[in-house]
Amino acid sequence: MENFNQLVAIRRQKLQKIKNLGINPYPNRVKRTHTIGNLIEHKDKYLKNQKKVTVNGRLNAMRRQGKIGFANITDETGRIQLYVRQDEVGNENYEVFKLLDLGDFVQVEGECFLTQRGEYSVKATNVLILCKNLRPIPTVKEKEVDGEKKRYDEFSDIELRYRKRYLDLLLNPGNKRNFELRARVITAIRSFLDNRGFLEVETPILQSLYGGANARPFMTHHNTLDIDLYLRISIELYLKRLIVGGFERVYELGKTFRNEGMDRNHNPEFTLLELYQAYADYYDIMDLTEDMIIHVVKEVFNSDKIVFQEKEISLKKPWKRVSIFELIKEETGFDASGLNFERIKAFCEEKDIEIEPTAGPGKLIEEIFKTFVESKLIQPTFVTDFPKEISPLAKSKPGNSELAERFELFINGDEYANAFTELNDPIDQRERLETQSRLRELGDVEANVVDEDFLEALEYGMPPTGGLGVGIDRLIMLITENTSIKEVILFPQMKPE
RNA sequence: GGUCCAGUAACUCAGAGGUAGAGUAUCUGCCUUUUAAGCAGAGAGUCGAUGGUUCGAUCCCAUCCUGGAUCACCA
Incomplete structure (x- = not known):
C-alpha cells in the first residue's frame, strides 16, 4: 500500500504543478468536433482536407522521446494516436503534456496525418487537460499480431473485475x-x-x-x-x-x-x-x-x-412440448404418472434423492426431474x-x-x-x-x-x-x-x- | 453448508524452511516519427489474517477472511 500511496502522491504533485501553471485540471467546458470513431471512419477525407479537428478521450498509452511524444487516446467510439511536438504546440503547452499521466482525460486540437510508419494520427497543435487522474490504472498493453490482438497483463482477477466493474469495463472493453x-x-x-x-x-x-x-x-x-x-x-x-x-x-x-x-x-x-x-x-x-x-x-x-x-x-x-412424466420415463424408465406417493418415495430412496419431511409426491417428481432430466434438455x-x-x-x-x-x-x-x-x-x-x-x-x-x-x-x-x-x-x-x-x-x- | 483450488509490488506472474524476484506501471537521465518504443539508473512488498511447529516461517500445520470451481439447497 505504501507503494501505491507513493504513486498517488506523485500524481497529486503533478496536479499541483498543473494548477501552478494557472491551468484548471478539471475544466467545466469541453470542445469536441469529432468522435474518434468518426475520424477513423472518414480517414481518407480527413487526411485529404487537413481540417483542424478537436477530439476528447482518455490517455491509455504514452511514448515520449525528448521533444516529441506519442500517445493513444480512447473514447467510446475508438482509439487514435496523438503526435505531439514541442515546436508544434509551443514550450508552455509541451510542459503540460509532460505532466500528463495514463488515465488522464484530454482534449486535443490538430489535424489528421500519417506518420512515417503509416499510423493514422492527430498532429496536435494544442493539448488541454480535461480531468487529472489520481490513481494509476492497471496497465494493459496490446500488440497486433497477424491482425489478432494479443494482450499483456490483462486485468483478469475475477474478484477485482466484479468489485471494480468500472476498471473491468475500462481495461477489458470487450466485456x-x-x-x-x-x-x-x-x-x-x-x-x-x-x-x-x-x-x-x-x-x-x-x-x-x-x-x-x-x-x-x-x-x-x-x-x-x-x-x-x-x-x-x-x-x-x-x-x-x-x-x-x-x-x-x-x-x-x-x-x-x-x-x-x-x-x-x-x-x-x-x-x-x-x-x-x-x-x-x-x-x-x-x-x-x-x-x-x-x-x-x-x-x-x-x-x-x-x-x-x-x-x-x-x-x-x-x-418440443412434452409432459414431465414422459421425460422422467424416458430417462429413468420409471412411470410416476399415477402420483402414487409410496411408489415415488420408494424410487427416490432407491436413487438416493433426499426427501424433505413436508414433501408430497409432486415435490418428489420435481426432484426426480431435476436429477435425471433437466440437464438433458438442450x-x-x-x-x-x-x-x-x-x-x-x-x-x-x-x-x-x-x-x-x-x-x-x-x-x-x-x-x-x-x-x-x-x-x-x-x-x-x-x-x-x-x-x-x-x-x-x-x-x-x-x-x-x-x-x-x-x-x-x-x-x-x-x-x-x-x-x-x-x-x-x-x-x-x-x-x-x-x-x-x-x-x-x-x-x-x-x-x- | 460440504469438498477442491487460489490469494506474493499498482497490474500479470515466478519463487523457495535461511528473511523476496521478473515484466509492465512509477521516478531520474538521454532521445524530434514511436507504437508491448529504446537505452541507463532508481524507488516500491506486514508474501490475505491470526495462532502453532521450528534456532529461524512468506513456504509446513491449524483456524479464519476473500474469491473461484463443484456438490447440496433453492424459485
Whole structure:
C-alpha cells in the first residue's frame, strides 16, 4: 500500500504543478468536433482536407522521446494516436503534456496525418487537460499480431473485475459487449410486447405481504408507518390485480429479490419479466414465449439459432412440448404418472434423492426431474403437466385434477420460463394458499403466505388468464454465452471487503 | 453448508524452511516519427489474517477472511 500511496502522491504533485501553471485540471467546458470513431471512419477525407479537428478521450498509452511524444487516446467510439511536438504546440503547452499521466482525460486540437510508419494520427497543435487522474490504472498493453490482438497483463482477477466493474469495463472493453447485448435484449422484449398490445406497468417492490413464488424474502422497515415490509419475490399477484381491474395485457420488467443462496445462476436481486394476458391459456403463452425469444434473437443477432459453447440450439418452431412424466420415463424408465406417493418415495430412496419431511409426491417428481432430466434438455423444450401440489397459483388440468396447466421452458439444461393458465377460482385459490400456509407451519420456509387482499381481488372476478415469468439475467447469459450470472449483472452482490 | 483450488509490488506472474524476484506501471537521465518504443539508473512488498511447529516461517500445520470451481439447497 505504501507503494501505491507513493504513486498517488506523485500524481497529486503533478496536479499541483498543473494548477501552478494557472491551468484548471478539471475544466467545466469541453470542445469536441469529432468522435474518434468518426475520424477513423472518414480517414481518407480527413487526411485529404487537413481540417483542424478537436477530439476528447482518455490517455491509455504514452511514448515520449525528448521533444516529441506519442500517445493513444480512447473514447467510446475508438482509439487514435496523438503526435505531439514541442515546436508544434509551443514550450508552455509541451510542459503540460509532460505532466500528463495514463488515465488522464484530454482534449486535443490538430489535424489528421500519417506518420512515417503509416499510423493514422492527430498532429496536435494544442493539448488541454480535461480531468487529472489520481490513481494509476492497471496497465494493459496490446500488440497486433497477424491482425489478432494479443494482450499483456490483462486485468483478469475475477474478484477485482466484479468489485471494480468500472476498471473491468475500462481495461477489458470487450466485456462491455455483454451489457450492450443485455440492453438490446431488453429493448427487443419491450418492442415485441408493446407491438402485441401489452401495457408496461410498475407495481410495488415494497410489499407488506410477499407472494407469487416459493422463496424467502428480504425484510425492511417503514419508519413512518412503523411496519415491516418485504422486498418482492415475484410480481405475479399485483399484475393479476390489474387483470381484475380490466387491463387485458400487462407486463413488468423489474428487479425481484430472493434471500437465498448465491451461485453462478443466482444473484439475490435479479431481473424478472412477468406478463399476463386475459382470455388466454398456457398454450397461448407457449406460442407467445416461442415468438418472443425468436424475435429477441432475430433482433440481436439476426439469427434463428443460438450457439452456446459449441452447442447449437435451434429456435425453429415448433418447440418440443412434452409432459414431465414422459421425460422422467424416458430417462429413468420409471412411470410416476399415477402420483402414487409410496411408489415415488420408494424410487427416490432407491436413487438416493433426499426427501424433505413436508414433501408430497409432486415435490418428489420435481426432484426426480431435476436429477435425471433437466440437464438433458438442450433444445428448447416446454415441459408440461407439473403436479398441482407444487403449482399453487395454476389452474388444474381438465381430466386430471392433480395436474396443473403449467409449463416450464428449458434450454441448454436450464430453466428460462415458468407459466400457467392462471387459477381464477377464488375458492380453489384460497384452499391452495391455505395448504401452503400449513406447509409453512410444518417448516417449509418457502411456502406461500395467504394474501387476503389478493384473494379478495379474485373474488371480484379475474377473467381466464395466461401468465408467464422469464428470468432475464439467465436469458442474457444464454445469449451472451456466459456461465456466470455475475458476468451479465453490472454490479453483482459481493461480500463487503 | 460440504469438498477442491487460489490469494506474493499498482497490474500479470515466478519463487523457495535461511528473511523476496521478473515484466509492465512509477521516478531520474538521454532521445524530434514511436507504437508491448529504446537505452541507463532508481524507488516500491506486514508474501490475505491470526495462532502453532521450528534456532529461524512468506513456504509446513491449524483456524479464519476473500474469491473461484463443484456438490447440496433453492424459485
